[in-house]
Amino acid sequence: MRILIVGGGTGGTIVANNLARRLAGEIRHGGVRITMLSASDRHMYQPGLLYVAFGQMMPDELYRKQQSLLESSIELHIDPVEEFLLDQKRVKTAGGHTHEYDILVIATGSRIVPEEIPGLAEGGETFYSEAGAVKMFKALRAFQEGTVAVVVGVPHKCPIAPIEVTFALHDYFTSRGIRDKVEIKYHYPIGRIHTIENVAKWALPEFERMGIRYETLFNLKEVDAKKQIVYSEEGTETGYDLLVAIPPHRGMEVIERQSLGTGGWIPTDRRQLKMEGHDDVYVVGDTTNLPVSKTGSAAHFEAEVIAQNIASEVKIGAPVCEYDGKVYCFIETGYDSATYAMFNYENPPELKAPNKAMHWFKTSYNKMYWTSVRGLL
Amino acid sequence: MSQETTIDARNTFCPGPLMELITYMKQANVGDTLELLSTDAGTASDVPEWARKVGHEMLSSENRDGVWHLRIRKAK
Numbered sequence: 001m002r003i004l005i006v007g008g009g010t011g012g013t014i015v016a017n018n019l020a021r022r023l024a025g026e027i028r029h030g031g032v033r034i035t036m037l038s039a040s041d042r043h044m045y046q047p048g049l050l051y052v053a054f055g056q057m058m059p060d061e062l063y064r065k066q067q068s069l070l071e072s073s074i075e076l077h078i079d080p081v082e083e084f085l086l087d088q089k090r091v092k093t094a095g096g097h098t099h100e101y102d103i104l105v106i107a108t109g110s111r112i113v114p115e116e117i118p119g120l121a122e123g124g125e126t127f128y129s130e131a132g133a134v135k136m137f138k139a140l141r142a143f144q145e146g147t148v149a150v151v152v153g154v155p156h157k158c159p160i161a162p163i164e165v166t167f168a169l170h171d172y173f174t175s176r177g178i179r180d181k182v183e184i185k186y187h188y189p190i191g192r193i194h195t196i197e198n199v200a201k202w203a204l205p206e207f208e209r210m211g212i213r214y215e216t217l218f219n220l221k222e223v224d225a226k227k228q229i230v231y232s233e234e235g236t237e238t239g240y241d242l243l244v245a246i247p248p249h250r251g252m253e254v255i256e257r258q259s260l261g262t263g264g265w266i267p268t269d270r271r272q273l274k275m276e277g278h279d280d281v282y283v284v285g286d287t288t289n290l291p292v293s294k295t296g297s298a299a300h301f302e303a304e305v306i307a308q309n310i311a312s313e314v315k316i317g318a319p320v321c322e323y324d325g326k327v328y329c330f331i332e333t334g335y336d337s338a339t340y341a342m343f344n345y346e347n348p349p350e351l352k353a354p355n356k357a358m359h360w361f362k363t364s365y366n367k368m369y370w371t372s373v374r375g376l377l
Numbered sequence: 378m379s380q381e382t383t384i385d386a387r388n389t390f391c392p393g394p395l396m397e398l399i400t401y402m403k404q405a406n407v408g409d410t411l412e413l414l415s416t417d418a419g420t421a422s423d424v425p426e427w428a429r430k431v432g433h434e435m436l437s438s439e440n441r442d443g444v445w446h447l448r449i450r451k452a453k
Contacts, residue, residue, distance in 0.1 A: 154396060154399045155396070234427075234431055
């Protein structure tokens with residue numbers, strides 16, 4: 001049995017390690033082989049980028065060598081896939097190699113596409129890449145007074161990020177003693193300040209307490225970087241002195257190029273996590289078109305289901321469990337408090353009051369992630 | 378040739394039905410019709426409000442067996 005995992009992010013790495021443990025005996029006796037193809041030899045802890053943007057983490061804290069995170073029985077190649085030949089059960093890589101499989105796991109993730117909004121890349125700061133987060137920190141550091149506008153592209157990874165960055169901005173300028181010289185204005189695509197109703201209900205009085213202005217039904221259309229104005233699809237506009245943007249995302253180019261899914265999102269069965277029409281292909285994390293958050297948390301819980309089912313297919317010839325839509329998101333509510341949202345397909349999140357203990361748990365998790373992605377937590 | 382696409386946003390809390398609709402609307406061509414399925418009661422008012430503000434055309438809205446079916450045509 002040849003199991004091929006394409007992508008070495010959170011989802012792909014957890015699938016690989018979980019499988020390697022569940023199938024240790026089969027691998028040892030030569031009946032199973034696990035191969036991973038990754039585009040990078042480094043693995044990034046992406047939630048850490050928010051901390052880099054506020055000078056609370058250094059970029060080098062975000063990385064580990066991908067090989068160091070994998071069980072030794074997993075064969076790793078740093079060689080991204082250029083072509084999926086699903087009918088022939090094989091893929092071709094940028095390095096010119098062909099890998100055949102019996103079961104394929106696609107975990108290629110997503111990418112930011114600020115260029116979809118004219119002027120956004122020139123006019124906005126983002127923290128969705130290492131370079132962007134460092135640049136944003138320097139822009140914040142240089143900022144002395146004026147209006148900071150937070151705007152949100154659709155779709156985007158980590159739906160809680162718009163709220164988190166807004167609270168962090170409030171605490172950052174407060175800590176510098178210039179909050180009274182800075183106006184923070186938050187813009188959100190739908191008719192309330194967060195897509196999760198309970199998060200919106202909780203955050204609204206917090207915004208009012210902190211003096212954060214907001215505008216809803218604001219979808220990015222265009223940024224005029226010279227005039228420092230953002231225009232919305234809804235016909236409104238907002239001026240800024242510093243623009244902080246959650247950029248729109250797409251799936252990876254190889255997925256779009258091969259027409260595996262519109263926008264780069266692969267049509268996926270929401271409970272079995274198999275690619276629609278392909279019984280031998282699983283999809284995990286951001287790569288799916290599932291109506292769940294694009295977060296490491298969703299990828300983690302999906303990965304556990306996929307690994308359990310692939311292992312049971314090997315051992316008894318049938319899958320044994322289903323993904324219930326589970327997501328668990330920390331919500332940093334400033335520099336020293338946090339809460340969380342946990343939900344699935346059936347149950348909405350019920351928010352607890354933010355507290356310091358949850359913030360310290362999140363701070364600890366920033367280190368514990370490396371244990372988690374190894375499949376030990 | 379305009380297309381009709383169904384978006385199954387039943388039993389989803391994040392990113393939620395309207396955010397799903399906005400995502401698919403960005404991918405659609407002018408003239409395409411999107412049918413949004415939602416079990417969120419707020420969808421019946423949220424979606425028409427957004428479509429009106431942006432300028433898309435609401436074609437129909439009905440509740441069948443607890444599921445909202447909203448059809449919207451991309452107009453711009």
